Amino acid sequence: MQIxxxxxxxxxxxxxxxxxxxxxxxxxxxxxxDPVHGGxxxxxxGTGLVMRAADxxxxxxxxxxxxxxxxxxxxxxxxxxxxxATIRAHLEAERxxxxxxxxxxxxxxxAGFGVAFMVTQRRPYEARYLGFNVPGQPxxxxxxxxxxxxxxxxxxxxxxxxxYFVEDVKKAEAFYARLGFTVTDRFNHLGPFxxxxxxxxxxxxxxxxSQNDHMIGCNHFxxxxxxxxxxxxxxxxxxxxxxxxxWGPGRHVLGSNYFWYFxxxxxxxxxxxxxxxxxxxxxxxxxxxPGADNSQIFLFEARNKWAPGE
Amino acid sequence: MTARAEERLLCTLDDIPDxxxxxxxxxxxxxxxxxxxxxxxxxxxxxxxxxxxxxxEYRQDRFLSGDGEHIVCYAHSAHFDxxxxxxxxxxxAGQSLVKVPARVENGEVWIAAELPSIFD
Numbered sequence: 001m002q003i004x005x006x007x008x009x010x011x012x013x014x015x016x017x018x019x020x021x022x023x024x025x026x027x028x029x030x031x032x033x034d035p036v037h038g039g040x041x042x043x044x045x046g047t048g049l050v051m052r053a054a055d056x057x058x059x060x061x062x063x064x065x066x067x068x069x070x071x072x073x074x075x076x077x078x079x080x081x082x083x084x085a086t087i088r089a090h091l092e093a094e095r096x097x098x099x100x101x102x103x104x105x106x107x108x109x110x111a112g113f114g115v116a117f118m119v120t121q122r123r124p125y126e127a128r129y130l131g132f133n134v135p136g137q138p139x140x141x142x143x144x145x146x147x148x149x150x151x152x153x154x155x156x157x158x159x160x161x162x163x164y165f166v167e168d169v170k171k172a173e174a175f176y177a178r179l180g181f182t183v184t185d186r187f188n189h190l191g192p193f194x195x196x197x198x199x200x201x202x203x204x205x206x207x208x209x210s211q212n213d214h215m216i217g218c219n220h221f222x223x224x225x226x227x228x229x230x231x232x233x234x235x236x237x238x239x240x241x242x243x244x245x246x247w248g249p250g251r252h253v254l255g256s257n258y259f260w261y262f263x264x265x266x267x268x269x270x271x272x273x274x275x276x277x278x279x280x281x282x283x284x285x286x287x288x289x290p291g292a293d294n295s296q297i298f299l300f301e302a303r304n305k306w307a308p309g310e
Numbered sequence: 311m312t313a314r315a316e317e318r319l320l321c322t323l324d325d326i327p328d329x330x331x332x333x334x335x336x337x338x339x340x341x342x343x344x345x346x347x348x349x350x351x352x353x354x355x356x357x358x359x360x361x362x363x364x365x366x367e368y369r370q371d372r373f374l375s376g377d378g379e380h381i382v383c384y385a386h387s388a389h390f391d392x393x394x395x396x397x398x399x400x401x402x403a404g405q406s407l408v409k410v411p412a413r414v415e416n417g418e419v420w421i422a423a424e425l426p427s428i429f430d
Contacts, residue, residue: 013376067388213401213403214401217386239339242369242370244368244369244384263364263384268387269386
């Protein structure tokens with residue numbers, strides 16, 4: 001079974017107009033939008049976010065104890081129809097499954113989160129080549145190619161990962177292990193970073209076992225941007241539009257991804273993410289204790305622009 | 311209008327849209343207060359979610375639910391009663407926002423000169 005990664009995240013929300021503007025400012029492209037029924041917004045490769053009214057009867061139930069707005073379904077892309085048929089047969093043997101008119105296979109996972117599978121529609125795309133000039137290495141950019149462009153249009157390239165709080169992480173992890181996910185790293189007593197067989201990304205799914213009643217539902221989700229510089233520049237643009245930083249910018253240890261989290265109208269924080277590690281079957285998972293030092297190697301906060309002499 | 315002892319003028323009533331909210335008292339890039347107006351009444355809260363003690367709005371002044379009926383922390387969907395500050399759903403259910411004493415007189419909103427602390 002080759003699950004290649006996240007295809008869509010589906011949210012049930014209340015502030016449709018605000019959410020639409022939020023996603024446009026985040027840099028996604030609007031595929032469809034209706035102020036009552038919601039819309040579909042995609043990254044450069046066609047993966048994306050679906051938003052629906054929180055009371056839309058088509059949506060799976062809220063995750064346990066979560067309040068709306070909230071994540072309602074995580075849709076994975078798989079490599080081909082044979083894989084989809086295999087996954088469907090596997091799931092039908094162990095739980096209730098619903099196949100919709102498009103052939104997408106829906107069910108509930110063992111943590112109470114809606115999950116679905118479809119043949120991926122990811123597409124090739126053109127975007128600015130990002131190279132870095134590093135002494136001792138061949139030049140990353142051609143001569144005269146200036147990297148810093150205040151007017152750069154920065155767009156998320158692909159949907160990256162989603163993070164759940166779950167009541168029983170062992171049970172939740174086993175469900176995804178049976179679908180071919182492997183553990184890349186783990187926070188002791190909290191939970192695993194997992195990647196499906198069809199991607200080398202450090203994680204597309206991170207699950208945290210609830211330690212108290214505060215830890216419920218979806219914690220955050222993110223798309224990959226092109227670089228750390230894009231995380232900083234696009235996050236700064238976001239701050240200047242009045243959006244509220246939750247955590248960052250910084251760089252995680254496990255996964256090495258640069259991060260910047262913002263409050264969002266989706267019931268979870270949204271992350272700006274870039275430069276995640278890749279892993280293969282030779283990797284030995286690490287297990288570390290949770291806490292500030294193991295969550296990031298550095299953390300900064302935005303501040304207003306300033307120049308010497310002003 | 312004359313200030314009572316230990317009070318400060320926050321804003322005029324008209325600065326807050328009726329049925330809406332504003333973030334006020336900017337410090338750096340964040341607003342210290344979440345101010346909600348319902349008719350002639352104003353409810354002033356520290357902009358500090360008891361869940362993870364971060365600002366609650368997702369964008370400037372966007373503190374309320376889609377229907378305007380309650381305050382939402384848009385980090386992790388905690389929902390608060392506008393009048394009591396009680397979190398009735400979400401990750402800090404049962405906890406409360408910290409209230410800033412306020413009164414409205416002659417179209418002006420006055421608050422305590424010294425803000426309460428989340429440690430009070």
